[in-house]
Amino acid sequence: MPRRRVAITGLGVIAAIGRNVEEFEESLRAGRSGIAPIELVDRSQLRFSNGAEVKGFNPLDYFSPKQAAMLDRFAQFALVAAREAMADAGLDPRGIGERGAVVTGSCVGGQTTSDAGFVELYQKGRPRVAPLTIPMTMANAGASFISMEYGIRGPVFTLSTACSSANHAIGLAYWLVRDGVVDWAIAGGSEAVFSLGFLKAWEAMRVVSPDTCRPFSKDRQGMILGEGGAMLVLEVLEAAQARGARIHAEIVGFGMSSDAHHLTQPSVDGPALAMRWALEDAGIHPEQIGYINAHGTGTISNDPIEVAAIRKVFGRHTDRLAISSTKSMHGHALGAAGAIEAIATVLALRDGFLPPTANFTEPDPECDVDVVPNQARQQQVEYALSNSFAFGGLNAVVVFKAPPR
Amino acid sequence: MLDELEQRVIKCIAQTQHLPVEKITLESTFEELGIDSLDGINIVFALENEFDIEIPDEAAQQIRSVREMIDGVRKLVEQKRAGTVGA
Numbered sequence: 016m017p018r019r020r021v022a023i024t025g026l027g028v029i030a031a032i033g034r035n036v037e038e039f040e041e042s043l044r045a046g047r048s049g050i051a052p053i054e055l056v057d058r059s060q061l062r063f064s065n066g067a068e069v070k071g072f073n074p075l076d077y078f079s080p081k082q083a084a085m086l087d088r089f090a091q092f093a094l095v096a097a098r099e100a101m102a103d104a105g106l107d108p109r110g111i112g113e114r115g116a117v118v119t120g121s122c123v124g125g126q127t128t129s130d131a132g133f134v135e136l137y138q139k140g141r142p143r144v145a146p147l148t149i150p151m152t153m154a155n156a157g158a159s160f161i162s163m164e165y166g167i168r169g170p171v172f173t174l175s176t177a178c179s180s181a182n183h184a185i186g187l188a189y190w191l192v193r194d195g196v197v198d199w200a201i202a203g204g205s206e207a208v209f210s211l212g213f214l215k216a217w218e219a220m221r222v223v224s225p226d227t228c229r230p231f232s233k234d235r236q237g238m239i240l241g242e243g244g245a246m247l248v249l250e251v252l253e254a255a256q257a258r259g260a261r262i263h264a265e266i267v268g269f270g271m272s273s274d275a276h277h278l279t280q281p282s283v284d285g286p287a288l289a290m291r292w293a294l295e296d297a298g299i300h301p302e303q304i305g306y307i308n309a310h311g312t313g314t315i316s317n318d319p320i321e322v323a324a325i326r327k328v329f330g331r332h333t334d335r336l337a338i339s340s341t342k343s344m345h346g347h348a349l350g351a352a353g354a355i356e357a358i359a360t361v362l363a364l365r366d367g368f369l370p371p372t373a374n375f376t377e378p379d380p381e382c383d384v385d386v387v388p389n390q391a392r393q394q395q396v397e398y399a400l401s402n403s404f405a406f407g408g409l410n411a412v413v414v415f416k417a418p419p420r
Numbered sequence: 421m422l423d424e425l426e427q428r429v430i431k432c433i434a435q436t437q438h439l440p441v442e443k444i445t446l447e448s449t450f451e452e453l454g455i456d457s458l459d460g461i462n463i464v465f466a467l468e469n470e471f472d473i474e475i476p477d478e479a480a481q482q483i484r485s486v487r488e489m490i491d492g493v494r495k496l497v498e499q500k501r502a503g504t505v506g507a
Contacts, residue, residue, distance in 0.1 A: 080438040143468060146461040 016195035022255040022262045022418075025104030025248025027096035027203075028358045030345040031067035031241055035099055040362050043370040044391045048344045050227050050239050050374075055209035063223045067241030067346025068209060085147060086160065087125030088207035092244030092351070093157025094164065097201050101165060104248035104260060106199065112166040116197040117158045118188040119173045119246075120180025120204035122350035123213065124154030130210035154350075157205050157244070169197045175350065178310070179271075180204055182353030182403035182411035185247060186269030189413070192249050199251070203354035205244030214240070220279075222314050228347070230311035230340035230372050231318050231386045233379040238312040241346020245354035247361070252419075264361040265416040267398070268297025274408030281317055281404060286310075286324040289410035290400060294328070297398075297414040301329045304336065304414075305396025306369055308360045310404045311340020312347055319381035321402065337394070339387040343373035353403040357413065360401045364417040367395035422446075425497065429490045432466040449485045457481075463489070471497055 026036045031049025033039030042049065052058060053066040074083040074091050077098075086094065097117075101108070108115065128151040132144040150156060155173035162171045170191060174183045181204025188202030208214070217223050217240060224237035255262060270292030274285030294301060310321055318340075326333045341359045348355055359370050368391050375388035397417050404410045422430070426446065434441045437459060444453065450460065464480045467473070467489070473496040483489050 084438075141469075143465065146465045147458070150458075 018193050019195065020252035021189050021192045021266050022250050022252040022260070023247050023264050023266065023361055024106065024250050024255050024260040024262060025100035026263055026358055026361060027099030027103065028243070028245040028355060029069055029092050029095045030243035030245070030348065030355050031069055032344050034069065036103070036358065039358065040366070042344060043341065043359055043362065044368060046344070046371040046373045046389050046391055048227065048373045050346060053209065056211050056214055060211060061214055062218050063225055065227060065239055066209060067239055069243055085151065087128045087151045087156060089121060089125055089127070089205050089244070090151070090156040090160055092207065092242070093119060093205035093246070094160050096203060096205065096244040096246040097161045097164070100201060100246040100248045106248060106250070106260070108165040108167065111199065112168045114169060114198040115167040116169045116188055116191050116200040117161045117167050117171040118184040118191070118200060118202045119158040120175070120182070120184035120350045120353065121154045121157065121173060121206055122175060122177050122180055123206065123208065125152035125156055126213055127207050127210045128152050130212045133212070161201055167201070176409045176411070177405035177407055178347065178349050178352055179403040179405035179409050179411040180350035180353065181245070181357070182401065182413055183271065185266070185353060185357055186271065186411055186413050188249055189266040189269050192251060198254065200249045201246050202249060203244065203246035203357070204351040206348045206351040207242050208240045208349060209242060224313060227374045228313040228343050229374045229376060230309065230313040230343050231379060231382040232375050233377040235313045235315065235318065237314050238342070239346045241342070241348040242351070243345065243348050243355055244351055245358045247354070247357060262418040264364045264418050266413060267416045268293045268299070268414030269412070270294070270296055271411045273410070276408050279406050281320040282408065283320055283323045283327060285408055286321060286402065286404050286410045287327040289412045290324065290328045290402070293400065293412040293414050299398060299414070302332050304329070304398050304400055306360070306363060306399040307336055307338045308356045308399065308401040309338050309340045310402040311342055311372065313340065313342065317404070319379070321404070322382045322384055325384070333384060336384065337369045337387050337392070338384045339370055339372040341370050353401065353411065353413070356401050360399050360415050364396065364399055364415055367393060369394050369396070425494055426490055428470060429467065429493055430486065432470050433463055433486065436463045436466045444486060446487050446490070467493055473497060473500055
């Protein structure tokens with residue numbers, strides 16, 4: 016089957032800076048950060064105190080009490096985002112379920128549920144753990160619930176590649192639609208990181224910032240953990256146009272690579288290779304890219320290495336690129352990061368603006384690129400990259416194109 | 421009139437299933453109440469906590485009605501009492 020063009024016709028997001036696409040875009044344009052003192056966990060037991068939580072999230076606004084009790088917070092975020100994306104796409108799933116796919120990413124799945132179960136067992140000395148702990152903890156719970164809600168009966172699966180999970184998911188879903196395995200897909204990721212056990216584990220890694228997330232700033236002190244979910248509805252472009260759907264953007268390329276180097280230390284070559292494969296997959300030249308939504312975690316080591324990798328691929332064109340990290344606003348949502356950043360990138364291409372790197376204070380000579388500091392910029396670009404690089408050295412890069420006009 | 425144990429079992433079912441207590445009678449079958457196998461293990465979990473008993477897997481899988489559940493719980497509670505007195 017010849018390759019088909021793939022349109023994004025539905026967007027859904029829930030994150031610290033917005034409980035839907037409209038709120039999320041407003042925050043991006045305003046450069047508003049959602050980083051604040053952690054409320055979901057007793058922060059007095061932690062060395063860091065800030066996170067990017069979805070404040071005031073009440074599952075009963077979205078689910079019946081019985082359904083809410085069956086869904087870990089991460090799966091709730093997956094469904095909330097999928098519902099918004101499907102409503103936005105206006106796609107009637109009846110009769111096309113066999114030709115649809117769901118591909119989601121999550122790093123730690125329903126860990127908040129297993130954490131709560133272990134508190135009962137180890138701390139409170141209870142003899143048993145709630146019976147739904149197993150199906151609520153599994154990382155594919157979100158994908159399974161989306162499949163059940165819309166009757167999607169084709170390929171449904173979840174990828175777990177730490178911080179690259181959602182980009183791997185979106186990229187593979189793109190290939191499934193492009194190459195004719197399916198005709199449409201819901202793709203993205205979701206994550207719920209806020210349990211004491213998991214935050215203590217991050218604390219021990221010594222990469223979490225004591226104040227905020229300042230990607231590419233000289234005084235950056237680390238990442239800030241975030242949570243949320245984001246989903247895209249992908250369709251064959253021609254079919255979407257034929258039914259008169261709004262096309263938000265296209266996905267035109269996907270590249271992945273492995274550093275084969277170190278469990279946690281980033282490398283220049285691995286990310287550079289993933290960017291190169293993505294451009295090759297898209298069949299475009301580096302000079303055609305105008306914006307990169309960076310992995311940009313704000314850790315001491317990630318940011319300069321990412322800039323070096325970009326320089327390696329883009330050469331002198333690097334100085335003409337806008338490169339921002341929206342993690343400065345929505346935090347690092349691990350397995351959902353690529354999906355939340357995909358929404359930011361698509362909105363940028365659709366609405367002609369570049370989201371900023373918030374909390375930026377001081378340029379770092381090792382990150383000497385245009386990071387769109389603090390203020391969003393009115394600028395229309397044609398092609399954009401979204402980077403995700405994971406612990407374990409796994410890299411995934413997606414290429415987006417502005418909608419046909 | 422329902423005795424205390426019957427009331428407690430019905431309350432467990434109601435809370436776990438998010439159903440009003442009035443909907444559940446001694447004669448209700450799980451099918452009528454829309455209780456599937458996954459709901460069943462949730463109810464068994466709630467009953468184990470409520471009565472501090474251990475419900476064996478075979479029993480948990482076979483029960484299909486409120487009355488069977490109450491009979492099973494009553495038997496386990498009585499066994500437990502007898503065991504405690506004996507010890």
